Amino acid sequence: MSSKILIIGISGVTCGGKTTLAYKLNKMFPTSKLISQDDYFLDVDDPRHTWITELNHINFDILSSLDMEKMENDIRKFTKNKKVPNICNGSNSTFKNITDINELKHSLSEKLKTNWEILIVEGFSIFNCKALEKIFHLKYYFTLSKEECFQRRSQRSYEPPDCPGYFEKCVWPEHTKQLEEVQTEVEGVVYLDGRSNRVLDEVLVDMARIVGEDEV
Known part of the structure; x- marks a missing residue:
């Protein structure tokens, strides 16, 4: 019998916390598979890149800076022959009465050990990639204020490094366009405050709901 698969999408503003959340989930569920969009950036000398002339810098904050076809193929390979869970809107989750998050983590881990992949x-x-938009069972989008985002990004190192003016010219404008598109066109997205330390708990509760509903 094919295993069931739960697909979690985590997106949002740069330095908002999406990678941290993804790694925490991956560590918590050792058999899970993590695919990171950052692993699909085109080589810097790839002619498909868009250059910002006035900055003499590649715009890395748009979809065309990535090999999205390869990413899509990798996702399809992993999901092939897996059973999509029966996600409903009811409230019959077997986890509905759990209030202690540690109890939830343990119970969820036990439920996912058999016939489930994440x-x-x-x-x-x-x-923002139309080919991926509908594959996710859970969708999360991190948000931050412009000021908080700039402060966090200025403390990180990138290769190649951000040039002066890159945040104002590319990072923030591209983010706001992508966010507006998601808000307008993508259903079922949960927006998370990048300053919150409770996001993992929120995701675990949602995962538990789906696993529970699929069994009733």
Whole structure:
């Protein structure tokens, strides 16, 4: 019998916490598969890149800076022959009375050990890719204020590094466009505050709901 698969999409603003959440879930469920959009950036000398002339810098904050076809194929390979869970809107989850998050973590881990696989996909624009938009059972999008985002990004190192003006010219404008598109066109997205330390708990509760509903 084919195993069931639960696909979790984690997207949002740069430095918002999406990679941290993805790694925590991947560590918590060792048999899960993590696919990161950052692993699909084109080589810097790839002619498909869009250059910002006035900055003499590649725009890495758009879909065309990535090999999305390869990413889509990798996701399809992992999900092939897997059973999609029966997700309903009812409230019959077997986890509905659990209030202690540690109890929930243990119970969820036990439920997922048999006939379940988890795919975690994270990246800044995964919901903006039409080929991927509808594959996710759970969709999360991290948000931050412009000021908080700039402060966090300025403390990180990138290769190639951000050039002066890159945040204002590319990072933030592209993010706001992507966010508006997701808000307008993508259903079922849960928006998470990138400053919150409770996001993992929220995701675990949602995962438990789906696993529980699929068994009733």
